[in-house]
Amino acid sequence: MTKYLPLILKNSLRNRKRTGLTVASIGVSFCLLAFLLAMYRVLFYGGQQTPAQALRLFTHNRVSLAQPMPASYEAKIASVPGVQAVTSWQWFGGVYKDARDPKNFFMRMAAEPAKVFTIFSEMQIPEAQKQAFEHDRTGCIAAKALADRLGWKLGQRITIVGDIFPVTLELTLVGEFDTPNHDEMLIFNHDYLRESLPPNIRDIVSAFLVEADTPHDVPLVAKAIDTMFANSPAETKTETERAFQLSFVSFLGNLKLFLMAICGAVTFTILLVSGNTLSMAVRERVREIGILKTLGFTPGTILGIILGEAGVVAVAGGAIGCALAAVMCGMLRNAEVGMQFLKLLRLTPAIGALTLAVAIITGLVSALPPASRAARTAILASLRYTG
Amino acid sequence: MAIPITYNLRNLTVRKATTLMTAFGIGLTVAVLVADFALVNGLRQAFQSTGDPLHVLVLRKGGTAELSSAMSRSVYRDMITNPGIARNSAGEPMASLEMVTVISLASIDSPSGMSISVRGLGPIGIELRHVRIVEGRWFRPGHREVVVGRSVAKRYPQARLGNQIHFGKGMWKVVGVMDAGQSAFNSEIWGDLNQITADYNRQDAASSVLLRATDAAAVPALINSLNDDRRLNVTAVREQTYYDNQTSAGAPLQILGIFVSIIMAVGSCFAAMNTMFAAVSRRAAEIGTLRVLGFSRFSILTSFFFESLLLAGAGGLIGCLLALPLNGMTTGVGSFATFSEIAFNFRVTPSVMLPGLLFALLLGAVGGLLPARSAARQEILVALREG
Numbered sequence: 001m002t003k004y005l006p007l008i009l010k011n012s013l014r015n016r017k018r019t020g021l022t023v024a025s026i027g028v029s030f031c032l033l034a035f036l037l038a039m040y041r042v043l044f045y046g047g048q049q050t051p052a053q054a055l056r057l058f059t060h061n062r063v064s065l066a067q068p069m070p071a072s073y074e075a076k077i078a079s080v081p082g083v084q085a086v087t088s089w090q091w092f093g094g095v096y097k098d099a100r101d102p103k104n105f106f107m108r109m110a111a112e113p114a115k116v117f118t119i120f121s122e123m124q125i126p127e128a129q130k131q132a133f134e135h136d137r138t139g140c141i142a143a144k145a146l147a148d149r150l151g152w153k154l155g156q157r158i159t160i161v162g163d164i165f166p167v168t169l170e171l172t173l174v175g176e177f178d179t180p181n182h183d184e185m186l187i188f189n190h191d192y193l194r195e196s197l198p199p200n201i202r203d204i205v206s207a208f209l210v211e212a213d214t215p216h217d218v219p220l221v222a223k224a225i226d227t228m229f230a231n232s233p234a235e236t237k238t239e240t241e242r243a244f245q246l247s248f249v250s251f252l253g254n255l256k257l258f259l260m261a262i263c264g265a266v267t268f269t270i271l272l273v274s275g276n277t278l279s280m281a282v283r284e285r286v287r288e289i290g291i292l293k294t295l296g297f298t299p300g301t302i303l304g305i306i307l308g309e310a311g312v313v314a315v316a317g318g319a320i321g322c323a324l325a326a327v328m329c330g331m332l333r334n335a336e337v338g339m340q341f342l343k344l345l346r347l348t349p350a351i352g353a354l355t356l357a358v359a360i361i362t363g364l365v366s367a368l369p370p371a372s373r374a375a376r377t378a379i380l381a382s383l384r385y386t387g
Numbered sequence: 388m389a390i391p392i393t394y395n396l397r398n399l400t401v402r403k404a405t406t407l408m409t410a411f412g413i414g415l416t417v418a419v420l421v422a423d424f425a426l427v428n429g430l431r432q433a434f435q436s437t438g439d440p441l442h443v444l445v446l447r448k449g450g451t452a453e454l455s456s457a458m459s460r461s462v463y464r465d466m467i468t469n470p471g472i473a474r475n476s477a478g479e480p481m482a483s484l485e486m487v488t489v490i491s492l493a494s495i496d497s498p499s500g501m502s503i504s505v506r507g508l509g510p511i512g513i514e515l516r517h518v519r520i521v522e523g524r525w526f527r528p529g530h531r532e533v534v535v536g537r538s539v540a541k542r543y544p545q546a547r548l549g550n551q552i553h554f555g556k557g558m559w560k561v562v563g564v565m566d567a568g569q570s571a572f573n574s575e576i577w578g579d580l581n582q583i584t585a586d587y588n589r590q591d592a593a594s595s596v597l598l599r600a601t602d603a604a605a606v607p608a609l610i611n612s613l614n615d616d617r618r619l620n621v622t623a624v625r626e627q628t629y630y631d632n633q634t635s636a637g638a639p640l641q642i643l644g645i646f647v648s649i650i651m652a653v654g655s656c657f658a659a660m661n662t663m664f665a666a667v668s669r670r671a672a673e674i675g676t677l678r679v680l681g682f683s684r685f686s687i688l689t690s691f692f693f694e695s696l697l698l699a700g701a702g703g704l705i706g707c708l709l710a711l712p713l714n715g716m717t718t719g720v721g722s723f724a725t726f727s728e729i730a731f732n733f734r735v736t737p738s739v740m741l742p743g744l745l746f747a748l749l750l751g752a753v754g755g756l757l758p759a760r761s762a763a764r765q766e767i768l769v770a771l772r773e774g
Contacts, residue, residue: 018661025657032650063489063554164455231556233588237491250501251721251728252639262647265415269651272415273658276408280665 004301008308015281022277023317026359029270030321033263034347034355035328040259041351042344043249050180052122057210057222058089058244062235065091068204069234077208080224082217087115088190089207094160094169106146107182108160110190111209113139119211122179129154129175133189140188141175145343158186167196181241183343210238267362270317275366278310282370289374290382299375306371307364314363318356322347325355390677390686395694398666399701409662410702413750416651417706417743422713423644424739430637430720433731437570438627441473442515443609445596448620453487453595454504454727460484462619463596471609473599475514481599483512486584488594489727490554490576492543494719501719502727503539505554505576507583507593515597518572523548523563528579534563536573538717538730546576555586571630574719574730597626636722636729652750655702659754663695667762674762675770688763695755696748703747707740 012019059077061067077086090110097104113134117123125141133139142152152158156173171188194202210225212218222238229236239247249255282289289302326347333345399406445466450456467480475481486507491500506512513525522540526532535546540561551558559578567573584590600606606625613623667674674687682690714735719728 017664021657021661021664025654025661028650028654028657032647032654036647062491067488253637253720254718255640258640258643262419265419266651269412269415269654269658272408272412273654273661276405276412276658277661279404 004305004308008305008312011281011305012309012312018277018280019313022273022313023320025273026270026314026317027320027324029266029273030318030355030359031324031328032321033266033270033358034322034325034351036259036263036266037351037354038325038329038345038347040256041348042342042346043255043259044246050122052120053181053241054215055084055121055212055218056119056241057212057218057225057238058241059208059210059225059236059238060206060244062226062237065206067234068206069208069236071203071205073205073229073234073236074208076228077210077225080221080228082213082221082224084211084213085115085118086208086210087112087119088205089209090190090193091206092160092162092169092188092193093164094162096158096160103150105184107185109185109187110193111187112190116141116187119209120177120179120182121211122181123177124179125175125177132174136172136174137189137192138170138172139174140171140186141177142173142186143183144176144178145183146186147173147176165193165197165201167193169193169196209241267358270359270362271366274310274314274317274363275369277313278306278367279370281309282306282374286374286377286382286385289377290379290385293379293382303371303375306374307367310363310367310371311360314359315356318359321359322352322355326352390682390690392693395690395697398670398694399697402666405662405665406698406701409658410698410705412658413655413699413702413747414705414709416648416655416750417703417747418709419644419651420648420746421707421710421735421739421743422733423641423648424742425710425713425733425735426644426718427634427637427641428736428739429718429731429734430729431634432569432734433571433573433729434630434634435627436568437572438625438630439515439517439599440603440625440627441599441606442626443598443600443606443613443623444626444629445598445613445621445623446594448622450595450622453485454489456594457592458484458595458621459591460593462621463593466596466598466613466619466621469598469609469612471600471605471612473601475511479511481511481515483508483515483597484580484593485512485595485597486580486587486589486593488583488587490552492545492552494542494728495544501543502721503543503574503576504727505533505578505583507578507580509580512580512597513577515599516567516572517570518565518567520563521566523561526562526578529582530579531557531559531582532562533559533576533578534565535561535576536730537564537566538573538719539576540564541717542719542730552576555583557586569732571633571729571731574728596621598623633722633729636720640720648746652746656750656754659695659699659751660758662698663691663755663758664761666694667691667758670762671765671770674765675767678765678767678770684763688759691759691762692752692755695759696751699747699751699754700744702750703744706743706747707735710740710743711735 061069071088074086074088077083088111092108092110094108117130129141133141140158152173154173154176158171158173160169160171162168169188210221212221218240225238226236292302329345329347332342335342446453446456447458463484467482473481488505489502490505491502494501520534521537526534533552539546540548545552546561548561548564550561552561565577580593584593598609600609610623610625613619613621677687713733716733717730718733719730721728
């Protein structure tokens, strides 16, 4: 078949306007397909799970995230076999500068400095900065990407006005960390928050982060914690960090089904566009195909040549689509919208390969009806054809 | 003089396959857009019909959500003496102290559990809402009984009539299913206020108070007098305003849908252009003939442009038809204001189909302009010779 490649290429370039428009049309569609697949991957497979993340568990009130738990749970969780470390993990909403600017949105978490670096073992931060965070009550550390984005330097004063909590935090940046999974996070000392609160809400916590000893312990620890607090006023739900992130996705609605439905619609559109183009091309060449047949081309070869043309167009569209999708992912990754999952948006080689495979399959399937019709038409009928 | 429309119609029907394929491609694009609008439309409808124009919702000072609000019984008792509050036939003030919390139940869509709102309220609270029992009966005060909204009964197998669900300190029997029209109450579970507050140790910390004003004119005065009363220390808002603000829960899906349809539109635009260019080149001789007969270049331009609009309009109709089966289908989306899931129906109404049709026409206009111009520009002799 390869010896017909020049002919296939020539054929596909014969009507440049049509081929160009077709490639553009399906290129845009493949771009969307690849982009949606990348979204799907980030939302439901959350990028990749690092070994450190696999050991991390998240304990919150079974009823909902908005419901707190007694701070005394921490000591009880620490005593569970298989638990290496545990820290309170308090969400602090609040406002940094102007809340209307999405750039100013990032996670602000209160935790215990002594435990943070054990639990986030993948966190890269200079030893001196670790020490500073553990000793400075009003100190805070931030993800390097976040600090860069907002132009923070070490020693920066950061003021966060509380909304749920009636407190204004006056923090000092004492460290910047690097970690693969949390680009949009600032961590400050829970003791500082606790001291600033009125006594009636001082000893409640919205969540705990737990580090298990080994991956084998993870499910056992989760079960042990939840059993311990079963039938208490504040029952808990303990899940891996990853499972917890996925539960947030389900909040956006039945996204899995929506994404799949849209992918289906897009693929079907590609099928229509590519099929339409091929049948227009074949219709124009009926006589020519008749001549090829008189010259001794077998129906099989003719079928192959037309399918090959469809394949070339589809692969070109698929490749352009992948390139566009990669650019789009890059743009969203760098967009300052403060959505953690967008930072992980990437067009992986697997998604690229999948998109190209879909391109080839849709190209061939859409070309099959016109190609087989052309291959089957009798020589005399095609030579007589006036289209 | 204009070329008759029948000429365009006949041309579109002669190449049935091409016309259908192109129109279908445009149709799928329009269907995605219409489905997206129908989703947001349904969500808005659900929230809008939840609020009553005469109702005022009272939360703790600065509170933005019932879930995070707290309201003591003494404040409630002080509040209901306000003369702006309507009275029922028995002479009682139309005021309902309510407690809202969230529980986790396994649903059909997410077996790991979705959050749904539980509301504790008394007989006046029920009287204030436009709900009716469709199966079973209302819960009796002082019993561990609950009534579930229609969509809860449908989506959560555990919460069907006659079943028991577990929350708070034990089991609750589902004794009835209520129909709340299109409103968000269909996604709630209702039970006796005293029973539910006792289970959560919140006898003196309910969530909110719902009031009915004597008449529409009294609403602003009632709100002002409550907000200004320093002794009460509460925030009062119109119930409608409160629920309107929650429509933003659908924003991520809405943005995704619009984004996808715009990209798909670019692809369909190229496809429409392709089809129209093919039509122009196929009819070169016809165009020449028309010119010889005395039709102006402008007539040719408008005729082809109009044909493109017809093609896209047909696509728009197909799109609306494709989206129509969604009408009335139930889906759910999580609201960060209530930390729970709201179920609602897609609503494919003329108000969402019209933008879809206009969108299709816009596509046809953009895709048809260049081919129509190239048709109008052809020289008579060249055109005649080419055919």
